[in-house]
Amino acid sequence: MKRTEIADVLKKQTQTHLNQSVKVQGWVRTRRSSKNVAFVALNDGSTINHLQVVVDLGKFDEALLKDVTTGACITVVGVLVESSGQGQAVEVHAEEIIITGTSPADYPLQKKGHSLEFLRENAHLRIRTNTFGAVFRIRHALAFAIHRFFNDKGFFWLHTPIITASDCEGAGSMFNVTSFDLNDVPKDAQGETDYSLDFFGKPTHLTVSGQLEGELGALALGKIYTFGPTFRAENSNTTRHLSEFWMIEPEMAFYDIIDNMNLAEEMLKYVISYILDNCKDDLVFLQERRAKEQMNKPKNEKDVMGLIERLEFVLQNPFERITYTEAYEILKNAKPNKKKQFVFPVEEWGFDLQSEHERFLVEKHFKKPIIITDYPKSIKAFYMKQNEDGKTVRAMDVLFPQIGEIIGGSQREENHDKLLQRIKEMNIDEKSLWWYLDTRKFGTAPHSGYGLGFERLMLFVTAMTNIRDVIPFPRAPLSAEF
Numbered sequence: 458m459k460r461t462e463i464a465d466v467l468k469k470q471t472q473t474h475l476n477q478s479v480k481v482q483g484w485v486r487t488r489r490s491s492k493n494v495a496f497v498a499l500n501d502g503s504t505i506n507h508l509q510v511v512v513d514l515g516k517f518d519e520a521l522l523k524d525v526t527t528g529a530c531i532t533v534v535g536v537l538v539e540s541s542g543q544g545q546a547v548e549v550h551a552e553e554i555i556i557t558g559t560s561p562a563d564y565p566l567q568k569k570g571h572s573l574e575f576l577r578e579n580a581h582l583r584i585r586t587n588t589f590g591a592v593f594r595i596r597h598a599l600a601f602a603i604h605r606f607f608n609d610k611g612f613f614w615l616h617t618p619i620i621t622a623s624d625c626e627g628a629g630s631m632f633n634v635t636s637f638d639l640n641d642v643p644k645d646a647q648g649e650t651d652y653s654l655d656f657f658g659k660p661t662h663l664t665v666s667g668q669l670e671g672e673l674g675a676l677a678l679g680k681i682y683t684f685g686p687t688f689r690a691e692n693s694n695t696t697r698h699l700s701e702f703w704m705i706e707p708e709m710a711f712y713d714i715i716d717n718m719n720l721a722e723e724m725l726k727y728v729i730s731y732i733l734d735n736c737k738d739d740l741v742f743l744q745e746r747r748a749k750e751q752m753n754k755p756k757n758e759k760d761v762m763g764l765i766e767r768l769e770f771v772l773q774n775p776f777e778r779i780t781y782t783e784a785y786e787i788l789k790n791a792k793p794n795k796k797k798q799f800v801f802p803v804e805e806w807g808f809d810l811q812s813e814h815e816r817f818l819v820e821k822h823f824k825k826p827i828i829i830t831d832y833p834k835s836i837k838a839f840y841m842k843q844n845e846d847g848k849t850v851r852a853m854d855v856l857f858p859q860i861g862e863i864i865g866g867s868q869r870e871e872n873h874d875k876l877l878q879r880i881k882e883m884n885i886d887e888k889s890l891w892w893y894l895d896t897r898k899f900g901t902a903p904h905s906g907y908g909l910g911f912e913r914l915m916l917f918v919t920a921m922t923n924i925r926d927v928i929p930f931p932r933a934p935l936s937a938e939f
């Protein structure tokens with residue numbers, strides 16, 4: 458007999474399987490026994506919903522039933538019938554049970570309600586919980602929606618390299634890639650590491666961004682995007698930073714910063730609406746989870762909206778667009794600044810916005826997503842297009858409630874000489890960027906792009922609060938198990 462997935466079995470609209478024999482396979486979540494029957498909640502990952510399996514204890518061998526324990530993998534053949542009990546529309550009355558994999562009593566996920574910390578230490582099994590099942594099904598849907606959005610708009614997915622030799626984005630925060638025996642590193646005459654003998658003949662790193670290569674693609678294919686892992690060796694042990702995270706980086710020729718902002722807003726709304734349309738059961742579960750988590754919080758720390766309402770709110774409201782200078786004025790005159798409640802007080806124009814400032818603007822002042830543009834050039838990357846004022850660049854950061862920065866982007870400097878001058882001013886090795894500068898030499902064009910942190914967006918759509926809980930196997934300082 459062919460197996461049917463539980464998502465299929467439970468589909469109400471069709472009910473094709475009702476009063477028929479089905480074969481299901483999955484993992485036992487719970488088992489509840491009364492005198493004559495046992496109720497087994499079976500889950501196979503295809504949906505957050507469990508299938509109730511009713512086992513007539515008289516029909517089966519005691520030795521076999523002993524192994525139907527939490528965590529065990531079983532195969533069940535039985536008739537799907539309407540359920541008279543509460544909590545489910547249908548259930549399977551077992552006629553045959555095969556123990557596919559037993560789960561002894563030391564199975565770590567015995568009872569419900571483990572802490573997220575405990576589950577992080579058991580990341581190899583946490584995917585089997587309701588919470589992480591929901592999170593990772595949504596993660597898939599979100600990635601799919603992103604690909605679909607760009608594909609439908611005529612973008613090409615460009616695969617940029619993970620190993621890179623350019624270190625212009627700050628070598629301090631990059632992981633080195635080498636094939637040297639670290640106990641026996643070759644030295645040159647000056648006693649320095651002789652990279653000419655290393656695998657690539659020069660120092661190489663794991664990429665922090667695919668943007669520079671993405672720009673090469675945009676200036677040939679017109680509109681491209683990257684979607685892949687990026688790496689940062691910064692020692693920031695926060696709930697918003699990973700050492701390995703996924704980034705989506707569209708790059709478009711002939712787009713100015715306004716086009717860029719419009720694209721970012723349209724994309725975010727598209728993918729959020731895709732999740733609302735396609736992941737309802739998982740969202741409802743995560744919304745309830747979040748509400749429970751918030752139960753004992755003081756009123757001023759509670760979410761003002763439930764998860765689904767919050768997602769709908771984002772769809773319905775245009776993002777607020779302000780310049781850095783406007784943001785600076787708001788922050789400088791803000792109550793928490795005057796009352797010295799910011800850890801980083803806002804004084805001089807030109808300071809870099811800290812996460813407390815971003816969150817004040819988004820959560821307290823505007824109460825919706827905002828896009829901040831035209832940042833001081835001193836706090837932004839060398840490739841951003843310089844404004845006429847000589848002080849600011851055409852940067853755009855998208856800030857979300859609860860998350861802070863979710864997107865960082867800009868119109869790029871397309872003028873060769875201005876770009877080169879900025880590279881020199883910032884003491885970046887221009888020789889290693891010869892290929893990048895070539896794009897401004899041969900057929901340069903105005904272009905723009907941005908980087909979306911995939912896990913930051915995941916935080917927003919799942920209402921999870923620690924970025925380590927929205928990637929299957931998180932990489933963070935001192936943490937690379939599994």
Ligand code: ATP
Nearest residue numbers: 689697698699700702862863864865908909910913
């Ligand atoms: P932040 O100031 O929050 O550290 P950033 O300015 O370093 O971010 P960018 O270099 O502009 O970020 O990267 C683009 C996007 O990638 C960010 O908007 C964010 O969504 C995401 N991102 C950056 N660093 C991390 C990280 N360590 N872990 C997860 N996502 C990240």
Ligand code: MN
Nearest residue numbers: 689691693698
């Ligand atoms: Mn950072």
